[in-house]
Amino acid sequence: MRELLDPKNDFVFKRIFGSEENKDVLLAFLNRTFADSGDAPLTEIVIMNPYTDKDAPLDKQSIFDIWARTNEGKLINVEMQLFNKYDIEKRTLYYWSRRFSSQLQEGQSYRELKKCVTINILNYAFIPNTRYHNVYHLREDETGLELTDDIEVHFIELTKLSDQSVPVEGGLVNWLLFLKGADKSTWEVLQMNEPTLKKAMTTLEFLSMNEEARMRYEARQKFLHDEASALEWATEKGLKQGMEQGMEKGMEKGMEKGMEKGMEKGMEQGRLEVARNMLAKGLELGVIAELTGFSVEELKKLNA
Structure with a gap:
């Protein structure tokens, strides 16, 4: 079997x-x-x-x-x-x-x-x-x-x-x-x-x-794996860039307060990068909106 x-x-x-x-x-x-x-x-x-x-x-x-x-x-x-x-x-x-x-x-x-x-x-x-x-x-x-x-x-x-x-x-x-x-x-x-x-x-x-059922299963399995991989890649890249930019901004502004503000700005930049990566991968706007917190309208402007 x-x-x-x-x-x-x-x-x-x-x-x-x-x-x-x-x-x-x-x-x-x-x-x-x-x-x-x-x-x-x-x-x-x-x-x-x-x-x-x-x-x-x-x-x-x-x-x-x-x-x-x-x-x-x-x-x-x-x-x-x-x-x-x-x-x-x-x-x-x-x-x-x-x-x-x-x-x-x-x-x-x-x-x-x-x-x-x-x-x-x-x-x-x-x-x-x-x-x-x-x-x-x-x-x-x-x-x-x-x-x-x-x-x-x-x-x-x-x-x-x-x-x-x-x-x-x-x-x-x-x-x-x-x-x-x-x-x-x-x-x-x-x-x-x-x-x-x-x-x-x-x-x-x-x-x-059943051959047809197996074909549909494999197609769905590939889609789910691709979607998960794209999400993981986009999230890791966005967070890494956000952390790096946050560290840079924090060092420029100096000490604890500057680091905090820089991290916030960097994380926001990272969130933007995650959204852009997801858009580039062709994920649905509704899914991206759920995962990043941006509205669909904001994502449409970002994708323009």
Whole structure:
């Protein structure tokens, strides 16, 4: 049998969890995710942007997130992040707010707004603790009193899982080990713990044998690697130049105050350099805006 595709690739992930025929797989995964944080299980979901064969990995309009809605109207967004794009917390809040506010039509009451849940599955460490599943809500600092239940953000970090930690009972960790790429020799135990995983595994095996799916996977994988490399190169170069210029300005102005001002100016110059490098690499304006803090209009002027 050919080598299995990586289920962390967002294209493959959506094929497994975001297609109509695998809606039961998504429901089982979501219920284990919510159970892990103490929430009640869902009985039914609607996939709002199901995968279709028209989705192309290199089409910039394609969305490989999964959007779902419960019977009660709760909105759920599941996103797989293979590489660190930085500022994930701000990016998460930005897209959460767009999803939350987009519910309201003209003339509708704020009471119509439903809870929005974001689930970020990360292939890198982000939260400074050892927990692989962290859940955030909006609560008062001292008393822990919840202001509203409408915001819920999950960060699931696959890199915090041990490859040897195959559980002996059902639960979220079984799904995460599958996503992380657990050795196939453990699959039997994982699917015994979580029977619906068998369908996810069968789907992955089918995709791995399918030439068209493999071609799309490899195209998407190349795009993701190129994007990550371009971002890393642009960031490193920009920061290095910013630090160097900041040091020069600081030395010219002398002592601590001059160094501080020079560093600030140098860092700003570095930020400009990062943006220019990203523009030169052809990254989307929206992505550059998220990563650098410049507005799209400012980037257009910079690119003129």
